[in-house]
Amino acid sequence: xxxxxxxxxxxxxxxxxxxxxxxxxxxxxxxxxxxxxxxxxxxxxxxxxxxxxxxxxxxxxxxxxxxxxxxxxxxxxxxxxxxxxxxxxxxxxxxxxxxxxxxxxxxxxxxxxxxx
Amino acid sequence: xxxxxxxxxxxxxxxxxxxxxxxxxxxxxxxxxxxxxxxxxxxxxxxxxxxxxxxxxxxxxxxxxxxxxxxxxxxxxxxxxxxxxxxxxxxxxxxxxxxxxxxxxxxxxxxxxxxx
Numbered sequence: 014x015x016x017x018x019x020x021x022x023x024x025x026x027x028x029x030x031x032x033x034x035x036x037x038x039x040x041x042x043x044x045x046x047x048x049x050x051x052x053x054x055x056x057x058x059x060x061x062x063x064x065x066x067x068x069x070x071x072x073x074x075x076x077x078x079x080x081x082x083x084x085x086x087x088x089x090x091x092x093x094x095x096x097x098x099x100x101x102x103x104x105x106x107x108x109x110x111x112x113x114x115x116x117x118x119x120x121x122x123x124x125x126x127x128x129x
Numbered sequence: 130x131x132x133x134x135x136x137x138x139x140x141x142x143x144x145x146x147x148x149x150x151x152x153x154x155x156x157x158x159x160x161x162x163x164x165x166x167x168x169x170x171x172x173x174x175x176x177x178x179x180x181x182x183x184x185x186x187x188x189x190x191x192x193x194x195x196x197x198x199x200x201x202x203x204x205x206x207x208x209x210x211x212x213x214x215x216x217x218x219x220x221x222x223x224x225x226x227x228x229x230x231x232x233x234x235x236x237x238x239x240x241x242x243x244x245x
Contacts, residue, residue: 017171046231048233050236056238057132057133057236057237057238057239058172058220058222058236059236060233060234060235063231063233065231104171104172106171110231115162115174115177115184115185116162116164116174116175116176116177116185116188117162117164117172117174117234118174119171119172119173120171121169121170121171122169122170122171
């Protein structure tokens with residue numbers, strides 16, 4: 014079974030600065046997908062960014078980018094120019110590829126605090 | 130795109146009662162997922178449907194949990210003989226997935242269940 018570990022229960026960053034959230038995972042599969050989701054307080058989970066394991070190029074979405082290290086099974090999220098609206102729980106998630114794909118496996122999350 | 134809709138938003142019930150939650154996915158999405166999220170944890174995958182077929186149900190927490198998607202549109206999750214440990218947020222998600230597992234899941238706001 015796959016597992017996802019987020020070792021930082023909470024992170025704090027000054028507004029406009031850069032922060033990196035860590036995620037490691039364990040799998041025996043070679044093809045899979047990785048995701049970062051954001052869950053603001055009392056609001057729905059929103060997809061931030063996704064990465065296909067077969068792609069070497071790191072995904073980017075505006076101020077959000079990932080550092081995907083397949084051999085190390087590491088998938089960190091970098092948020093540049095942090096904004097107050099970035100404050101939320103951030104979850105790293107794994108999903109197998111192909112016909113066996115079912116639900117996402119999530120980490121426990123990192124609570125991101127933005128200091129004004 | 131009206132998003133994933135879940136009803137009710139909150140449910141308070143006494144231990145031993147049965148409860149049913151409803152999820153309406155995004156209209157063109159063929160896959161529908163149920164997750165449970167307890168306080169301080171990431172969502173935990175329970176079950177999913179592709180159209181009306183329930184393709185994975187071994188992750189349902191006990192035989193008190195069941196889900197249906199009779200016409201391949203909305204879905205219901207039922208918990209029979211509720212217990213204190215069932216108190217959690219129940220999340221529904223949907224995706225337009227052709228089977229590769231690469232399409233993002235869109236989440237609803239969730240139903241928060243409180244057992245008295």
